[in-house]
Amino acid sequence: MSTEDVYALMARSQELPYGEARTVLVEDALRRAEAAGDEVLAFHVRIRLTDAYRYGGEPAKAFATFGRTLADHDRDPARFDETHNLLWQMKAAVSSLTLFPEIPLDRAFAVLDDMERRYKTGGHSLQAVYHYRNVVARHIGDGSADEWFVKWRTAERDELSDCEGCDPTGMVRHLVEAGRHKEAFQIAAPVLSAQLRCNEQPQSIRTAMLPVYLRTGRLEKAADAHRRAYRVHRARLADLGDIADHLEFCAVTGNEARGLEILQRHIGWLDRAPSTHADMNFSAAAALVLGRVEAAGHGAATVRRPAAGDRPAADVPVPELRAELAERATALAARFDARNGTSHQGDEVRATLAAEPVVDFLPLAPHHRRSVPAPARRTDPAPEPRTDAAPEPRSDAVPEPRNGSASSADVSDLASVDDLDELLERVDRCRREEDLPGMLAACRRFDAVAETTEPTPLQRARRIDGRGIEFAIDGNAQGAVECWEEAARLYAELGDETGRHRVLGRLGAMRIDLGDEGGLEQVIASAEHLAAHPGEAGDATGALLRLATAQIRFERPAEALATLDRVDLDDAPEFAGELWFQRGQVLLRTGDAEAAEEALRRSLDASRASDRPETLAAPALALAGVLARREGGPDEEAFALFDEALAVLRGPSPLRAAVYTDRGLTFLAADRPADAVADLVEAIAAWTAEGMHEQAVHIRTDLANAYLRTGRHLEAAEVAEEALPGLDGENARNCRLILAHAQKEMGEEDAAATFADLAEEAARDGRPDAAAHFLEEAAGVLSALDKDALAAARFAEAAEACEKAGDPYGLVRTRRRAAMCLLWSGDRDKAVTAMETARAALAGLPPDNEPARVWETALVSFDQARLLAQVGRLPEAAAHASAAADGFTTLDETDAAEEATRLHNDIKAAIE
Structure with a gap:
């Protein structure tokens, strides 16, 4: 076993986060050091293994390694000399001893006493000793914790005191347990804005501050601390x-x-x-x-x-x-x-x-809301949000309460009405006027009177028809279908074909909503009968508009246009807005944007002139969508139309959610991401409140993109992570890409893994160019984090992908960067070889792009000069530095040329 193997393993371990993988490498290094018989090297590795156990989640194992290194040091301090590290690790040993109930408490006190003795002997402040006496006292609930806290705060700090983040964290925890939240805030405030960089900070102090923020009313800070700290933990x-x-x-x-x-x-x-x-x-x-x-x-x-x-x-x-x-x-x-x-x-x-x-x-987060969800209006899966969805014709639409209007059927007035026909007339009138409270009040009065007065068969049929409308309002689609089927049967028995076909139209439309395509035949039958035999004004128009709506839904634009051509507005001029709106939808589907825009403008004008200004929201939204997709970017009129639509949509509704969605996406298209954030936040909250979670999931990707583009990287990452479980295919890839860039901007190592996953997927899909790009991104993240050996491996993989993709420039660049990472990782021989492969790849650059060729050649020369200078091959290094300076000068890259010249001069000076 060679000591070089030990050093290599330790170097590799330094590039890994604390955890099982890092611990395994250090354990292997210790075995090799012991096998080589190098006691001093094994001692130093054991010191690092103590840290690996502690920070890697195995503090119990650290007792043995710490005890061994402390004993070695005491046996021969001159030979085993890491006094500072051992005294530092004693602090962790004390706190760890309290974490296992099987370890006698006396042992913690004994280590504390030994710690105090050693600190005094070394001339160190006892500040850290007081700190950890406080830790033990707090653990057992001993009143001496307050005394140790005072000594800890007043003692002089020195090089063995916990860092500027960890020391206040411990103090905050003491004060929180004592209920002294304001004092805790005062202690923590000065360090919360500092750049805390130790393994435990700033996440630990943010976590300790959670109850402080809550108890002192700093709720936004509490939420922010939770999100940022937990992300690390x-x-x-x-x-x-x-x-x-x-x-x-x-x-x-x-x-x-x-x-x-x-x-x-x-x-x-x-x-x-x-x-x-x-x-x-x-x-x-x-x-x-x-x-x-x-x-x-x-x-x-x-x-x-x-x-x-x-x-x-x-x-x-x-x-x-x-x-x-x-x-x-x-x-x-x-x-x-x-x-x-x-x-x-x-x-x-x-x-x-x-x-x-x-x-x-x-x-x-801004899009997180706790509210009572709006009643569901349908039982089938909700469709994607669309700005071109046609509303139900007003003749039999599910009524909504009119904003600020009084009911046309005063409840106190209804109490004296006993005539069932009069009550049914009120139900129908209120439904046509979209007066929901009035309609329901008349229904309740009818039911009360019907308990003592037997309804006629016709009255019974009309009431069952009305009950179906009530079910539809409550979101009970199946209940509505059952009522309307019964009402249609009763009307047929009575020979009332007009009543039957009115009900069939509603029944067919609801069946279509439930995914039953057979409902279309009922809608057609209703339209054909009422167009030929209208019972009252508006019957024919309403039935035809309903049929056109269904034909639009089934992507039958030609049939829908033919149906709309049959509408005679003299029958019901109040339907003009809806007629032109539906025509606009059809024309959009046929690709006639100019005609669609004109139809939507006519719909908007008719809605503005009506006594129901809120009906303009749908055409305003649809027209804004047309203008937002103009070649060259969104038309400013689109934003005015979005504003107008929101102004008339007072209460929560899917349409309001759709307006926020489309305006937010239009802001993104107009490169106004900050404005987009506010709207997309509202859109997500609105869709969620409506129970339409699929829409909210997809818009989260857009919100994450907006956050990323405004530099709010934490928010971008968190929103993307919320969205990912509900996405697949291209949507998931786009979301992961946003997440990867957000992680990269925050300096998170996870970005490298996310980019690597994207690269693997691209390679599977036969896209080597994309794979190369993502691998280079992953390598860049690792390089920025000084994970140089890992970065070198990723750059090498990126080079292979560039070669497959036929990207000669990428091949040169990634080989060059791989070589430099190998140099920084300490593997100089492999770095020299890798740089030679980068130089060889220069021969593959296209000859017809001389500036790019000169630039890449100069970069290779510059980095090769730096590398060769490091390995002592100074004459070769000088020649490459000179070539780099000449290349940069040719391209008028003044700064780069000056840097290469400085490098050349430094190398020449070293030679002389």
Whole structure:
């Protein structure tokens, strides 16, 4: 075994995040160092292994490695000299000892005493010692915690004090437990805006501040801290205890759905919890979340618990899992209390299980709303949002309450009406006037009178017809169908063909909504009969418009136009707006945009002139959509039309959601992403309130794009992650691409994996050019994070993809960048070889693009000069630096030429 192998393994481990993969490499390095008989090297590796165990979620294993390194140091301090690191690791050893109830508490006090002795001997401040005496005192609920806190705050900081983020984090936790939230905020405020860079920050202080923000009314800061901190914690097994804090935060802020999502993601970690204490806290907080879910009426939900050992994977009902986790947390707390001789840990668990909401609902993002969903208006899956959807003809549309209008059937007046025919007339009049309260009031009065006065067969048929309309309003489509089938049968028995065909039209339209294409025949029959034998004004027009609506839905534009041509507005001029609107829809489908625009303008004019200005929303939205898709970019008139539509849509509705959607997308097309954000947020909230979740999912991708384009990368990533589970195909790829760029901008290593996944998919689809691009993006992310060996491998893969794609420039570039990453990773020999392959690839550049050829050649020369200078081949390096300067000068790239000249001069000076 060579020591070079040990150093190589340690170098590779440094490029990995803390966790199992990194720990395995360091463990392998230790075995090799021990096998080589190099005790000093093994000592230094063991120091790093202690950190790997602690930060990788296995603190119990760190006791052995720390104890061994401390003993080696004490045996021969001059030979095993890492005094600072050992004294630093003592702090973690103290806090870790409290996390396992099987370890006697005396051992923690003994380590504290030893720590104090060593700090005094080394002339160090006792500030850190006071800190960790406070930690132990708080763990057992000892009153001395306050005394140690005062000493800790007043003692002088030195190089062994926790970092500028971790030290205030500990103080905040003490003050929170004491209920001193304002003091906690004052301590944390100065460091919250600092650039905290240690392994535990800034996520730890943000997590500690959650109760502070909540208890001091800083709710937006609380939401932001939760989102930013949990995003880091969620990838780290070692942070399971911190994740428990985020579960509790969700439970007390009305975000039980988010809490359930977090619980589902991490429930499997309980089987390999980093410590008993983390297990206990997570179990308690998870039980609290499940209790909230159950209380919200979702007790029938289940949580998927992964397999572990002999336990198979299973979907566990929420109440069952809540009881199990509450019992688990309570039992673990009892073990701690037995060890500590106090009830403090049990008290903490009981407080968590009984925690009450701090706020009713705290939105974690602008599009998160808690509201009562609007009543469903259909039972079939909702269609994609479309601005060209034709409304039902007003003659038999489901009525909506008119904004600000009084009912034409005053309830007090109805109390004296006993004539069933008069009541039915009021029902019909209110339906035509779209006066929902008046219609329902007349229906209720009819039912009351009918209990003592037997309705005639005709009255019974009309009432059943009206009951079908009531069912339709309530979203009970099947109930409406059953009523209308019965009413049609009764009208037929009475020989009332006009009444029967009116009902058939509604029945057929509802069957079509339910996915039954056979309903079209009933709509046709209704239209043909009423056009030939209208019972009253508007019958023929309403039936024909309904038929055109159905034909548009079945993508039969020619038939729809023919039907619309049969409409005689003299029969019912109030339908002019709807007639021109439907004609506009048909013309859009035939591709005649100019004629469609004219028809929609006529519809809009008719709606504006009517006594129902709110009817202009649909044509305004459709016309805005036409103008938004103008060649050269959206027409400004589109925005005015969107505004006009919103102005008349007072209450929640799918149409209002569609306006926000289309205006937001138009803002995006007009390169106004900040304006788009506000509208798309409202659109998602509106679709969600309507229960139309599929629409909300798709718009989340657009919102993520808008956030990305405005530099709000965290929001972009979170919204994209919300959307992804509901997407597939090209929609999913676009969303993952947005996510990857957001992760990249935030400096998250996950961006490399996301880009790599996109590359793998592109390669499977036979798109090597896209695969090359995504692999180069992944490599760039890793390089920016100083993961140079990993970056070099990705650049090499990108080079292979470039070669498959026939991209000679990409081939040169990725080989060159791979070589430089190999240099930075310490593998100089491979770097030299890789750079030679980049130079060889220059021969493949097209001869007809001289500037690009010169540029790429100069870049290779410059980087090859840097590389060769590093390996001591100075004359060759000087020649390449000179060639690079000449190339950049030829292209008038002054800055690059000056940098290459400086490099050349430095190399020449080193030679001389």
